[in-house]
């Protein structure tokens with residue numbers, strides 16, 4: 001469909017004009033109409049029986065409604081002209097029965113179709129959601145949440161609209177229109193020609209306005225999407241907006257977005273109004289032609305009065321499908337555009353996925369070894385974050401990583417959990433390449449406790465159990481004790497039943513970190529524990545307590561602790577110093593101190609600072 005592509009490029013150039021609005025960075029991969037129809041088809045396929053029934057019902061309804069004007073003609077030319085009232089009664093009964101049957105059949109096909117549409121919608125939503133769940137971190141890092149939400153809501157709705165109404169209305173109107181033309185010619189070809197005189201103008205107008213309305217309508221949907229994204233962004237960043245007094249700027253940008261919405265909608269309105277006025281005028285002109293020409297025909301004898309009345313009725317009925325068709329075509333285009341966006345999202349395949357034949361894990365003990373073999377990794381081509389990194393950690397070792405912000409520590413942890421794949425080299429766990437393990441096995445062996453943990457809307461217990469009811473209260477409490485989260489939880493109103501706000505907004509960052517630590521202990525009892533600055537927002541005193549609590553745990557597990565406070569990692573079996581994607585020092589605290597390199601300098605600086613702060617009474621504790 002050439003036309004649609006043209007519209008898209010026009011939309012894009014129009015959209016570029018307003019640089020105040022965030023633009024979706026969506027892949028521009030082209031989806032062919034055939035692929036789109038295929039996609040819609042696969043979702044409708046299970047319901048083909050219902051769809052066939054719907055189509056048959058439609059045919060019957062269209063046929064029956066064509067019967068009505070003909071019945072009027074029979075009445076006018078027969079009993080009414082011959083003043084035979086008795087013959088009028090059976091015709092009246094047939095007329096009434098036809099209307100009744102049409103009513104019942106219409107109800108049946110609408111009901112059936114709505115059911116099919118909703119079921120297909122449920123399937124599609126489920127499929128899309130499951131597809132999104134499979135995506136890797138790269139996808140979620142590069143796809144705005146607003147865009148995903150828009151796919152899951154607006155676009156799916158537009159597509160359902162297509163399935164449950166547009167296709168049917170389109171089909172039934174086409175059938176009716178063809179039927180009307182056919183019947184008109186069968187009844188009286190001269191009258192039919194008169195009746196269709198305005199048709200070419202009507203079709204030309206429809207084609208012209210359809211193009212205008214379609215481009216306006218898809219532009220409108222796009223602008224609505226941008227508007228939603230803008231609002232979402234502003235409200236999420238409200239703290240920054242208020243803190244830096246950006247209200248005026250925000251208001252002005254909103255003003256632009258708001259007015260754009262109006263102007264795009266107005267341009268659609270203009271086309272639609274012009275179009276429907278044109279149709280109305282042409283309808284009247286068409287009727288006038290039939291009345292005038294048909295009147296002559298009645299007088300001249302090549303038409304009857306009943307025919308004339310029937311024709312007027314047929315014409316009235318033919319304008320309706322044309323109007324509906326043009327509306328449906330506009331909707332169809334919107335739905336196709338939505339379907340295209342959904343199809344595009346469904347086409348994204350995660351880079352990180354289960355191997356075809358996963359290697360069964362050999363080591364089911366709590367402690368695992370891991371190895372980085374000549375690992376080079378980059379998020380963006382040409383900007384390596386880890387460079388030719390080699391590291392072997394034995395099972396049960398407690399390894400610490402220190403290094404400047406941006407050195408690549410979090411990236412290293414991410415590679416171990418296979419959130420990303422290496423560009424060169426290998427990452428191994430117990431001697432098996434992480435790419436050969438199933439993701440479930442792998443993630444049962446590596447747990448990362450992030451610096452900025454997420455809390456779900458729910459109680460503290462929900463967040464610890466992650467909504468798994470089989471985890472006992474004792475189990476949860478023990479983990480909370482070990483992670484030193486229990487004291488603060490028990491002080492909260494309701495304790496473990498305390499309701500968290502979305503994102504855990506009613507906890508401090510440090511408290512969220514304690515929860516995340518406890519959560520990791522509950523859910524991954526046999527994994528390599530990676531603490532990625534997991535206690536960075538926790539005061540020194542509590543951090544020391546956590547260390548003591550974890551001491552027991554560390555004994556028979558492998559752990560990787562990324563930290564800035566060197567006091568917490570002094571006792572590690574090994575300390576790695578990272579700099580710009582490389583490990584530059586590797587050894588125990590004492591060895592590195594003797595080496596007198598980067599670590600020694602870092603340690604000395606922190607030690608000095610601690611000494612100078614000694615005079616100040618430390619204010620610690622989780623209260």
Ligand SMILES: Nc1ncnc2c1ncn2[C@@H]1O[C@H](COP(=O)(O)OP(=O)(O)O)[C@@H](O)[C@H]1O
Pocket residue numbers: 141379380385403404405406407408409410411412
């Ligand atoms: N998702 C990402 N996409 C692109 N670059 C990233 C991403 N995450 C981190 N980086 C880059 O990788 C480098 C290392 O980051 P990171 O591993 O988080 O460092 P650290 O944890 O040591 O502070 C940084 O320069 C950062 O800009």
Ligand SMILES: [Mg+2]
Pocket residue numbers: 409410411532533
């Ligand atoms: Mg980091």
